Amino acid sequence: MNGEQFNFNEEVAAALAENRPVVALESTVIAHGLPRPDNLKFAVEVEQIVRDAGATPATIAVLEGVPHIGLNSEQIEFLANGDNISKLSRRDLPIALAKKLNGATTVATTAFFADRAGIRVFATGGIGGIHRGNQYDVSADLPELASTPITIVCAGAKSILNLPATREWLETNGVCIVGWKTDEFPAFYSRTSNLKTDARAETAIEVAKIIAARDALKLKNAILLAVPVPVEFEIPPETAENFLAQALREAAQQNITGKEMTPFLLRRMAEQSGGATLRANLALLKQNARVAAQIAQTLILN
Numbered sequence: 001m002n003g004e005q006f007n008f009n010e011e012v013a014a015a016l017a018e019n020r021p022v023v024a025l026e027s028t029v030i031a032h033g034l035p036r037p038d039n040l041k042f043a044v045e046v047e048q049i050v051r052d053a054g055a056t057p058a059t060i061a062v063l064e065g066v067p068h069i070g071l072n073s074e075q076i077e078f079l080a081n082g083d084n085i086s087k088l089s090r091r092d093l094p095i096a097l098a099k100k101l102n103g104a105t106t107v108a109t110t111a112f113f114a115d116r117a118g119i120r121v122f123a124t125g126g127i128g129g130i131h132r133g134n135q136y137d138v139s140a141d142l143p144e145l146a147s148t149p150i151t152i153v154c155a156g157a158k159s160i161l162n163l164p165a166t167r168e169w170l171e172t173n174g175v176c177i178v179g180w181k182t183d184e185f186p187a188f189y190s191r192t193s194n195l196k197t198d199a200r201a202e203t204a205i206e207v208a209k210i211i212a213a214r215d216a217l218k219l220k221n222a223i224l225l226a227v228p229v230p231v232e233f234e235i236p237p238e239t240a241e242n243f244l245a246q247a248l249r250e251a252a253q254q255n256i257t258g259k260e261m262t263p264f265l266l267r268r269m270a271e272q273s274g275g276a277t278l279r280a281n282l283a284l285l286k287q288n289a290r291v292a293a294q295i296a297q298t299l300i301l302n
Contacts, residue, residue, distance in 0.1 A: 005067065006117055012070030015056035016118055021296035023050045023289065024069075024114035024122040024150075027061040030076065031085040031104035032263050033125070035270070035278070040080035042282060044073070046289050050123075053293030058119055060110050062088055065100030069117045079104055087259050089140040107152070108144035111222065115150045120211075120299055122150055123292035125285045126158040126188045127224070129166030131261070132248070138169070145222040146173035151211055153225045153292040155284040156186035156193065159240055160247075160265045163187060167195045174219070178210060180227040180291060189235040189280045191228035201225070204291075204298040211299065227291050233283040235276055243269040243277065 050057035088103035128139025179197035187193035247268035270278040
């Protein structure tokens, strides 16, 4: 797929043409990950956070079968309020494009499109991984990270997953994990997981050097820059586990599986926590966008 098959909005097209920093943003968090009206408010705010930090935001989605790299305000509102927005992983793309569907991109598909559009940095909340209780239920995010040379700024993997198994998968498949001012792989809502990163970086220049070394070797693996949730929004691991256990029991009772599982668990955990998990989610998403803009700027300058 080449750039001619994409629809670039003017802001993103100009930034890429002029070699200015651009940060890719996923759209599944808008269409499926956050409740209304928080989702629309967040989508507008996170783009402004990227701009204020000196980069151009490129929210990615598929609209009427066309991959869009950067959205206008009307398109973002459509994703936030639409009732028939598909959740698109890599396997869904041929169908979505052939049938001219509207779809929000997951981590996997955002990374896929961003890399092919020439965007080097992507900010998200948490990546997918290996689900608890089923080692064969592996998110499409993981193989995408093993084969796409992009830098993803995230708060680790979603804590609803089997984090040790996910961490092991990433190691086996050559995905380098760099901790942003930490030696631990974050656990999304929590800053600690008892799992180590491969390296620690204190500055954007350190991260940029690691990215440059990866590129010089022509490695095709992603680099994960793992940024812990802001301390004031952290939920202790044991508390998050209690919320998750209850949500998992409810999911089993209601026979919820597949694509519906993650949105259901996140929603129920937010309800059980009185909104604390939602506030943590929003805080880490915004923080990741700021850090990603800083990394994107540094890559341009060095």
